[in-house]
Amino acid sequence: MLAAIPDPAADPSLRDLIAARPNLKYDAMAGLLLDGVPLAGIADAVGTPTWVYSAAAMRGRYRHLTGAMTDAGIDLHVHYAVKANDGRAVLDLFNRQGAGADVVSGGELRKVLNAGFPASRIVYSGVGKAEAELRLALEHDIGQINIESAEELAMIAGLATTLGRQARIALRVNPDIDAGGNDKITTGRATDKFGIAYSDAAMLYAHAATLPGITPVGLATHIGSQVLTLAPYRAAFRRLADLVVTLRGRGLPVETVDCGGGLGIPYRNEPAPSPTGLAGTIKAAFHNLDVRVVIEPGRWLVGPAGVLLASVVLVKQAPGMRFIVLDAAMNDLVRPAMYDAWHGIVPISAIDAAQPTQPATVVGPVCESGDTFARSRQLPPLARNARVAILDAGAYGVVMSSTYNARPLAAEVWVEGDRWSVIRDRQPVEALWAREHLPA
Known part of the structure; x- marks a missing residue:
């Protein structure tokens, strides 16, 4: 039977x-x-x-994730998404593991600097960075600022020039991909407030390369949180890879692709993607492009x-x-x-x-x-x-x-x-x- x-x-x-x-x-x-x-x-x-x-669970999950990426031959840099849990003990653990930090506010930026994260390992994301917050990021010469709009790019260029700094920026591209799950935590659709429209990204990247105080280093995307299937990632990364090829074809340098976070966990013991599956998806999209890969896990780690x-x-x-x-x-x-x-x-x-x-x-x-x-x-x-x-x-x-x-x-x-x-x-x-x- x-x-x-x-x-x-x-x-x-x-x-x-x-x-x-x-x-x-x-x-x-x-x-x-x-x-x-x-x-x-x-x-x-x-x-x-x-x-x-x-602590053992956090440490073990970080090593599982990085191990899967290493096994896939990916040049990976993990930036812990501080918004998931910004406790001092949590930040200290991931800093000691060699992770970077992904922050979305001036407060989070100050917290990770206070926790001892090197400024070079900090990525600043978010759709509404205030002038004072951007000034703080530039004064500390953080590793990367993810640009969410043409208006933000202009603001950063002006600030960087005034401060005599060079801002390393990546354009956050909105790939118009529905990651599924709860509507309130999906961030990669054309109707969401995040990122730059895919159709505008190449032109804006070229424009960024002409601005004083701006050094474009790559592209970023983030399609949502609690993603429980790899299909949306495949679609988003494919669009990002195509954009890398387009930009390089125009003589523009693209060193980094920031693949965002959002890997889901099985709250209800439901099927969920593994780090090995995510690594395979990233490798399939970018294996022939010689790019530095950044990911921003939060929920999956903690x-x-x-x-x-x-x-x-x-x-x-x-x-x-x-x-x-x-x-x-x-x-x-x-x-x-x-x-x-x-x-x-x-x-x-x-x-x-x-x-x-x-x-x-x-x-x-x-x-x-x-x-x-x-x-x-x-x-x-x-x-x-x-x-x-x-x-x-x-x-x-x-x-x-x-x-x-x-x-x-x-x-x-x-x-x-x-x-x-x-x-x-x-x-x-x-x-x-x-x-x-x-x-x-």
Whole structure:
């Protein structure tokens, strides 16, 4: 008899969620472990909600990614996308691994400089760089500025000339490729605000080469975040490669292609591209062009390395419904409310995890119906004060947190081997009004 084919639309079981995440496992006595460290012990000591990150997971994923590119023979330069998680410990880890940084604001630029990243390993992206931010980038002589428009090019040329600097720029090309997924994180379509229209790119690149203070070094593209198939990459990189050939045919130098980031992760254990697949796609597009390849991964490196610990405030029974109310909320992790994002939720107690499951809606205490982490999720009975871990929360979690409903920012914990330490204290409630003043 043939085995039943799993329903791809069905949620993965608690066991399957843990089995697919090698840094997590259950111990019969200690409960859920992250790299051998009991998460219950962290929750006891620090409280909840608390973010917890695995240094080993981040380091291992970086080496997996760079190893795949090296095996494919690609001259690769990784620039970590700081917007995914800009914590000092995270930045320090990737700097020590030799990564560069991809920043999208003056604040991020200052953070990575403070973290010790060499200016030569910094790429500045983003559609709305203010004059003061560009001045900062030029004064520090960063490695590359990705230009998003003709107007921005003119502004940088003027600033660079005034400062007596030479700006190394790449044109961010909008290839008009739909990467699929959530509309709010797709960035490579003609209707999106990012990048220069493909039809205008060659003319603008030629113009850039004539401007004082400007040194064009290459092309860039970024088609979106949480990309779960290689087909959009193939299409975008093919267009970028064609543009390299066109520009060189006109006698213009093109040294670098910045392939952006966006490689997706399997939040729901769904099929997702591997670094090996991405490396093959990049090699297929650029293997005969002798270019320096830049990629800007963020989510893929840090997403699976983090969990958000939360405690059950109460379980509310309603007709035909079970609401599990957590002390974590949309102000901590906004992705489900903002993007309808799916995150695995698992009990920390091994005893809880072994119990039969029933559907539940998992919510936070914020006064919004959108403060919902999961609907009709199969979970065991969870008593008041039981703890859960929200999985794959290392990217676009803490960086998007707020103090909505006067809820202080959560603590952050770093796990290194069998040891852990607090890397950001829980915000004291007094900090919520410390910067406020009554009018005169």
